[in-house]
Every structure is written in structure tokens, then in C-alpha cells.
Amino acid sequence: MRHIKLTHCSCESRLSLSLGRAYQHLPQDLSNNHLLEGWNGTNAFDRFIYCDDLAAFFLRHVCRGVGYTGLIGKLRPGTMWRQIDAGVIPQVDIDPYFKDEIDLSLRWALNPRWYFQASAIYWTFQNSIGTTEQRLPDGNYFRFTENYKDYEKVLGPLGVVDPEVLANFDEGKRTYRSLQLQLNRNFRNNWALFNNLTYADARGHFWGGLFNNTNSDYGRNLDVVLTQGHIDGCAADQLVLQGGQPVIDANGNQIVKPYPLDCQAVLEPFLGQPVSTIYRYGTAHENNEYVWNSFGWKTWNLGNTGHSLTLGGSFSWRSGKPWQRQSGAFLGGCDSTFEGCDPEQAIVGRGTALYLEPRGARDPFNPIWNLNLTGIWSFRIRGDFIGNLRVDATNVTNNQDGQRVNAQGEFGSSRYIDWQRPRRFSLSATFNF
Numbered sequence: 001m002r003h004i005k006l007t008h009c010s011c012e013s014r015l016s017l018s019l020g021r022a023y024q025h026l027p028q029d030l031s032n033n034h035l036l037e038g039w040n041g042t043n044a045f046d047r048f049i050y051c052d053d054l055a056a057f058f059l060r061h062v063c064r065g066v067g068y069t070g071l072i073g074k075l076r077p078g079t080m081w082r083q084i085d086a087g088v089i090p091q092v093d094i095d096p097y098f099k100d101e102i103d104l105s106l107r108w109a110l111n112p113r114w115y116f117q118a119s120a121i122y123w124t125f126q127n128s129i130g131t132t133e134q135r136l137p138d139g140n141y142f143r144f145t146e147n148y149k150d151y152e153k154v155l156g157p158l159g160v161v162d163p164e165v166l167a168n169f170d171e172g173k174r175t176y177r178s179l180q181l182q183l184n185r186n187f188r189n190n191w192a193l194f195n196n197l198t199y200a201d202a203r204g205h206f207w208g209g210l211f212n213n214t215n216s217d218y219g220r221n222l223d224v225v226l227t228q229g230h231i232d233g234c235a236a237d238q239l240v241l242q243g244g245q246p247v248i249d250a251n252g253n254q255i256v257k258p259y260p261l262d263c264q265a266v267l268e269p270f271l272g273q274p275v276s277t278i279y280r281y282g283t284a285h286e287n288n289e290y291v292w293n294s295f296g297w298k299t300w301n302l303g304n305t306g307h308s309l310t311l312g313g314s315f316s317w318r319s320g321k322p323w324q325r326q327s328g329a330f331l332g333g334c335d336s337t338f339e340g341c342d343p344e345q346a347i348v349g350r351g352t353a354l355y356l357e358p359r360g361a362r363d364p365f366n367p368i369w370n371l372n373l374t375g376i377w378s379f380r381i382r383g384d385f386i387g388n389l390r391v392d393a394t395n396v397t398n399n400q401d402g403q404r405v406n407a408q409g410e411f412g413s414s415r416y417i418d419w420q421r422p423r424r425f426s427l428s429a430t431f432n433f
Contacts, residue, residue, distance in 0.1 A: 021100050022098060096127065115183075
């Protein structure tokens with residue numbers, strides 16, 4: 001990592017500028033699950049469906065008798081390397097990806113008691129690595145891992161993806177910019193108060209971990225372009241279905257999912273474009289545009305007894321996260337077009353998310369705020385042997401707002417992690433010596 005710092009100091013303020021580049025090559029998840037040629041116990045499996053008598057009779061190409069005999073997908077390591085060894089695709093040469101970051105900060109001591117800092121931060125990813133599924137000319141699928149910038153060079157010789165599609169394929173990117181403001185009360189007379197406010201904007205073609213791209217479907221199956229069949233499937237997905245038929249309410253009306261869209265209107269301009277590239281760039285799902293935190297405490301020393309009482313608390317507020325209406329798109333599999341197709345890197349229910357609107361088009365959903373309180377009584381037992389009794393109250397107002405929004409703008413009701421933690425009280429005792 002390289003840093004350049006320019007500093008101007010006085011007794012009142014300091015201005016600093018930092019420039020940095022951080023490289024990361026082959027994170028462990030990527031090498032263990034996507035690039036490993038041998039089996040590691042988790043990067044290979046077969047998946048089967050149950051075949052009853054009827055399925056065993058009519059789906060003989062899938063079922064091998066009654067029972068869990070229907071092989072619908074299997075995953076095998078090393079398939080990409082075998083394609084390289086056979087000369088099917090050129091040698092893959094993965095370059096390290098890196099993050100460039102610029103930080104500009106102004107620190108200003110307003111007076112001996114108050115401290116202010118303003119920081120502007122910008123970073124961007126370069127050389128993003130995509131781990132996707134792609135198709136071979138015989139119809140087999142393989143897991144493909146390469147820098148997005150090299151998709152055209154490596155996938156072009158296969159002849160499966162339209163050359164114009166590859167020429168227009170954007171390199172995956174992700175950017176972050178923020179303005180952070182802090183106003184703190186210096187320690188004096190045994191009390192302190194800290195406040196910070198952050199405005200942030202995170203955008204990209206992919207989401208997931210902030211410094212990896214091993215779980216994205218951006219650029220997946222570039223040979224599968226949007227058809228009218230995908231649009232019709234999206235339109236059916238706007239309805240609540242039961243057994244493949246729309247559900248009708250007591251008044252005879254079809255029940256539709258929350259926030260439905262006109263799939264024909266929003267998707268028709270993208271006919272012929274790869275499904276996995278439509279509306280992929282925009283505000284990242286985990287971005288909270290505004291975050292405000294305050295934290296403070298006050299300590300009272302109780303005479304010369306060595307006893308003290310500390311009371312404190314924290315307050316946080318986060319604006320809602322953006323969400324994006326989406327549907328599903330089946331990408332097809334081995335069919336009669338590909339005689340003898342036996343996918344080695346197959347996926348169960350091969351498909352990808354079909355985004356129906358630009359990321360960030362929907363208003364952020366459900367701001368979250370939280371209040372915590374703390375009390376600590378410290379007492380000297382003997383000499384330097386100190387005891388502490390601490391009481392914590394977490395989420396004292398017991399807010400239960402949803403934190404995870406699905407593609408329909410709904411919150412899950414069955415998972416604990418979808419919601420704020422409930423109100424909780426805890427008592428602890430510690431000793432220092």
C-alpha cells in the first residue's frame with residue numbers, strides 16, 4: 001500500500017490528504033471454491049429430485065426409476081482447467097484486483113474542550129473478478145472465474161456469446177463516496193460526548209462483501225439474452241400464483257404481489273440483451289445513505305472512597321436501505337439442441353435475477369433508530385483490586401423494524417436476523433487487579 005500525506009498544522013487545525021492502493025489476489029473463498037482443481041468436501045456434489053411413478057414414466061431422461069433418482073445438477077471442481085488443457089478456452093490469467101482510496105480530512109480544535117473533524121472519502125475497485133457460469137458450444141456449463149475486463153478475450157473463442165455482446169460488456173465496478181462529520185467533547189471533568197454524521201453513496205454492478213466479488217451473478221450466462229418468453233414469465237410472476245394459476249380474491253380480483261410493474265413496458269427495450277446485465281449498475285443494496293451516531297457518558301467519583309458511578313448512553317439512526325424490484329429468469333439448460341449434454345458445473349434450477357428497474361429507483365425502505373443505556377458502579381475492594389457492576393439496556397424502546405427488504409419490498413417474518421434485536425437487559429460483574 002502506498003500513502004501520500006500532506007499536512008498543515010497549527011495549534012488549532014490540521015489538513016491531511018491520503019492516497020492509497022490496496023491489492024488483493026485470490027481471496028480464500030475464490031481459490032477454495034472456484035479455482036481448486038481437486039475436491040475439498042464442499043466444492044462438489046450431486047443433487048436429485050424425487051421421482052414418483054408418473055415422473056419415472058414420462059421423464060425418463062431425468063429419472064432412473066422411482067425414488068430420489070432424478071439428477072438435476074452436479075458440481076465438479078477443476079472443469080475450467082480441463083477446458084484450458086483441452087484448448088477449448090485460452091489460458092486464464094487472473095490479475096489481482098485492487099482498491100484505490102482518497103481521504104481528505106480537516107481536524108479543527110474549536111477550543112480546548114471541543115473537537116471537529118470533516119472527512120471526504122472516495123474509493124473504487126479496479127480489476128474486478130467475476131465468478132459466473134458460462135456455456136460451452138456443446139451445451140455443457142462450467143464455472144468461469146476471470147477478471148471482467150478479460151471476458152471478451154477468453155469467452156470470445158467459444159463462439160457461444162454474440163461478439164457484439166462481449167464488446168459491449170461493461171467491466172464490473174464498485175465505488176463509494178462519503179462525507180463524515182464529527183463533533184466531540186474532549187474528556188474534561190470526567191465526561192465526554194461524541195457525535196458523527198455520515199453521508200454515503202455506494203454503487204456498483206455487484207454487491208456482497210465490500211472487497212470481493214465471488215457471489216455475484218452479474219455477467220452470468222452471457223449467451224442467454226432477453227426474450228419475449230422471459231417478459232411473459234415476469235408478467236406472470238407479478239401475480240400470486242397457486243398451482244400455476246392466479247389466485248382470485250373474494251371479490252373476483254386477481255391478487256398481485258406488492259409493487260407490481262408492467263414487465264412489457266420496462267423490459268421490451270432490452271430484448272436481445274443478456275439477462276444478467278440488465279439494470280445491474282446502481283446503488284448497492286446494503287447502503288444506508290445517512291447514518292447518525294451519538295455517544296456520551298459522565299463519571300462521578302464518590303469522595304475518597306475509590307468508588308465511582310458512570311452513566312452513559314448511545315443513540316443511532318440509519319436511513320433506509322434501497323431496494324429494487326426484480327423477478328426470476330430461467331436460463332435454460334441441456335435440451336435437444338445439445339445432444340448428450342451432461343453439465344459438470346450445473347446449477348439446480350439454473351436461472352438468474354431479472355432486475356426490472358434501475359438500482360436506487362425505489363425510495364429507501366424503513367429507517368432504523370436505536371437507543372442504548374449503560375450504568376457502571378466501580379468499587380475498590382482492597383488496594384488495586386477493583387470490582388465493577390455493569391447494567392446494560394439494549395434497544396430500550398424495543399423497536400422491531402425490519403432491516404432486510406426483499407425484491408417485493410417486503411420484510412421476512414420468520415428469521416431473527418431480518419429484524420432489530422429486541423429490548424434486552426444484562427447485568428455483569430468484573431474484577432480488575
